[in-house]
Amino acid sequence: MHPVPDQSALGMLIRKLESVAALTDEERRAIKSLPVRIQNLDARQDIVHDGDQPTHCCLILDGWACRYKMLSEGKRQILSFHVPGDVLDLQSLHIPTMDHSLATLTKAVVAFIPHESLRELTARHPGLAAAFWRDTLIDAAVFREWLISMGRRSAFEHVAHLFCELYLKLHAVGLAGDHRCPMPLTQTDIADALGLTPVHINRVLQEMRGRTLITLRSRMLVIEAWDELLRVSEFNPTYLQLEKRAAA
Amino acid sequence: MHPVPDQSALGMLIRKLESVAALTDEERRAIKSLPVRIQNLDARQDIVHDGDQPTHCCLILDGWACRYKMLSEGKRQILSFHVPGDVLDLQSLHIPTMDHSLATLTKAVVAFIPHESLRELTARHPGLAAAFWRDTLIDAAVFREWLISMGRRSAFEHVAHLFCELYLKLHAVGLAGDHRCPMPLTQTDIADALGLTPVHINRVLQEMRGRTLITLRSRMLVIEAWDELLRVSEFNPTYLQLEKRAAA
DNA sequence: CGACACATTGACCAGACTCAAAGCTAGTGG
DNA sequence: CCACTAGCTTTGAGTCTGGTCAATGTGTCG
Numbered sequence: 001m002h003p004v005p006d007q008s009a010l011g012m013l014i015r016k017l018e019s020v021a022a023l024t025d026e027e028r029r030a031i032k033s034l035p036v037r038i039q040n041l042d043a044r045q046d047i048v049h050d051g052d053q054p055t056h057c058c059l060i061l062d063g064w065a066c067r068y069k070m071l072s073e074g075k076r077q078i079l080s081f082h083v084p085g086d087v088l089d090l091q092s093l094h095i096p097t098m099d100h101s102l103a104t105l106t107k108a109v110v111a112f113i114p115h116e117s118l119r120e121l122t123a124r125h126p127g128l129a130a131a132f133w134r135d136t137l138i139d140a141a142v143f144r145e146w147l148i149s150m151g152r153r154s155a156f157e158h159v160a161h162l163f164c165e166l167y168l169k170l171h172a173v174g175l176a177g178d179h180r181c182p183m184p185l186t187q188t189d190i191a192d193a194l195g196l197t198p199v200h201i202n203r204v205l206q207e208m209r210g211r212t213l214i215t216l217r218s219r220m221l222v223i224e225a226w227d228e229l230l231r232v233s234e235f236n237p238t239y240l241q242l243e244k245r246a247a248a
Numbered sequence: 249m250h251p252v253p254d255q256s257a258l259g260m261l262i263r264k265l266e267s268v269a270a271l272t273d274e275e276r277r278a279i280k281s282l283p284v285r286i287q288n289l290d291a292r293q294d295i296v297h298d299g300d301q302p303t304h305c306c307l308i309l310d311g312w313a314c315r316y317k318m319l320s321e322g323k324r325q326i327l328s329f330h331v332p333g334d335v336l337d338l339q340s341l342h343i344p345t346m347d348h349s350l351a352t353l354t355k356a357v358v359a360f361i362p363h364e365s366l367r368e369l370t371a372r373h374p375g376l377a378a379a380f381w382r383d384t385l386i387d388a389a390v391f392r393e394w395l396i397s398m399g400r401r402s403a404f405e406h407v408a409h410l411f412c413e414l415y416l417k418l419h420a421v422g423l424a425g426d427h428r429c430p431m432p433l434t435q436t437d438i439a440d441a442l443g444l445t446p447v448h449i450n451r452v453l454q455e456m457r458g459r460t461l462i463t464l465r466s467r468m469l470v471i472e473a474w475d476e477l478l479r480v481s482e483f484n485p486t487y488l489q490l491e492k493r494a495a496a
Numbered sequence: 497c498g499a500c501a502c503a504t505t506g507a508c509c510a511g512a513c514t515c516a517a518a519g520c521t522a523g524t525g526g
Numbered sequence: 527c528c529a530c531t532a533g534c535t536t537t538g539a540g541t542c543t544g545g546t547c548a549a550t551g552t553g554t555c556g
Contacts, residue, residue: 021342069396072482077399079392091389094269094382099389099487122378126371133381134342136388141339141347143391144327148317150398151325151443155512186534195399200512202536218521234320239347403544434502448544450504466553 063108161233311356408481431469
């Protein structure tokens with residue numbers, strides 16, 4: 001893991017927002033003047049905890065993170081996965097108290113940006129406010145797609161759908177290609193995201209291997225039959241909004 | 249159903265936003281000058297369809313609506329329920345193409361507000377942009393809570409949780425009280441929202457009646473044991489953000 | 497009054513869960 | 527460089543929640 005200078009962190013933020021909406025030079029300059037604090041985190045470390053009132057938003061520069069909530073009897077529900085370029089916790093800008101937690105899944109490098117600065121930035125630059133807003137709308141679209149998977153897809157279809165989603169998210173930030181990507185999730189993580197048990201995830205993965213859809217070992221996922229994976233999970237990438245940007 | 253003049257529609261929008269964030273007089277005036285088109289809709293009528301590119305947002309003045317997506321083999325997943333005061337389709341402001349549909353559940357009166365006017369309004373009034381943004385963040389919090397229910401709650405707990413949520417949402421807009429509220433949903437609607445079958449919903453409702461938790465007939469829900477309902481569903485109303493407003 | 501949508505019931509089935517026991521594997525320290 | 531360990535994965539047997547199919551009630555509205 002390399003040291004990450006502030007400029008590169010803000011560059012990542014600019015690239016992220018440009019993938020979401022067109023920016024003006026002035027807006028780019030405004031972002032470049034944001035204060036950031038870079039931090040290295042271990043794997044499986046909380047970034048923000050349920051009940052906290054965060055004072056910073058957090059941009060992932062390297063590594064994976066997730067949003068989760070603990071319930072009674074040790075039950076955990078993972079609500080989303082996040083990869084480099086994702087801005088976590090934008091909702092804390094407008095909803096002070098966290099109703100869930102954020103944690104790293106792998107070793108990670110994150111940049112913290114004060115709420116105060118972001119509030120000022122968005123108040124002064126309506127175009128940036130719209131861009132951040134759009135980013136949270138895309139997040140919501142992903143939540144909706146997960147709801148659909150939870151409600152109406154079988155375990156097999158659901159796992160397939162998740163793999164399609166993660167591959168495309170990683171591909172969009174240059175971390176995947178040629179139908180292969182890193183996959184640091186344990187079977188327990190996948191189970192907690194999909195509302196299933198690790199044992200059942202294991203069986204589903206066996207079946208996916210048996211049908212030569214995927215290879216998954218040493219934290220590396222290879223999708224052997226992309227079209228088939230799309231087909232069985234009825235995956236339609238539109239909700240990820242990876243291509244189109246909002247009109248300027 | 250009474251005729252609804254434009255002013256009362258915008259009054260409803262102002263009340264809604266004031267439940268979300270504090271507004272200034274100027275912001276209230278700006279809202280009052282928005283153009284609106286009021287429309288009466290039948291029950292079970294699409295408002296916006298999957299794939300559409302809407303040009304208006306839509307505010308529910310009377311009646312219930314839902315967000316849903318149709319899948320293969322006639323499967324339907326309902327993604328959210330909406331009651332008077334809710335602004336649907338804010339995401340279409342920044343994400344042009346719908347990835348799901350919106351429909352009425354009952355006869356309804358809705359107000360349509362042009363995107364154009366809302367974009368101008370939010371560009372000119374950062375405080376209103378923040379209020380709308382916050383509203384969509386609360387929507388996202390509800391999606392997350394539904395994910396938790398889908399993933400880690402039993403059918404019984406899930407139904408109980410939904411009833412708590414709907415009761416409080418209706419209570420917040422003065423349409424429920426004394427632990428009773430209208431409940432126009434069919435058992436099939438509930439099933440499609442919760443990812444279950446109508447038959448199973450029926451059995452769960454039988455059990456809830458047997459345990460004297462609820463009475464449900466003629467489209468009226470009476471919660472006979474509120475505390476118990478909260479307890480079994482581990483319901484925590486925080487995510488609905490009904491009390492607190494964002495600081496001005 | 498009739499029709500249609502909605503609710504209810506029963507019998508049987510299946511996908512996913514539980515519990516428990518082994519196997520692996522990557523990282524650690526000696 | 528190897529042995530140890532902790533965490534992860536795999537497997538099996540039995541169970542249970544929720545699904546399926548199909549029939550029968552029960553409103554409610556024109």
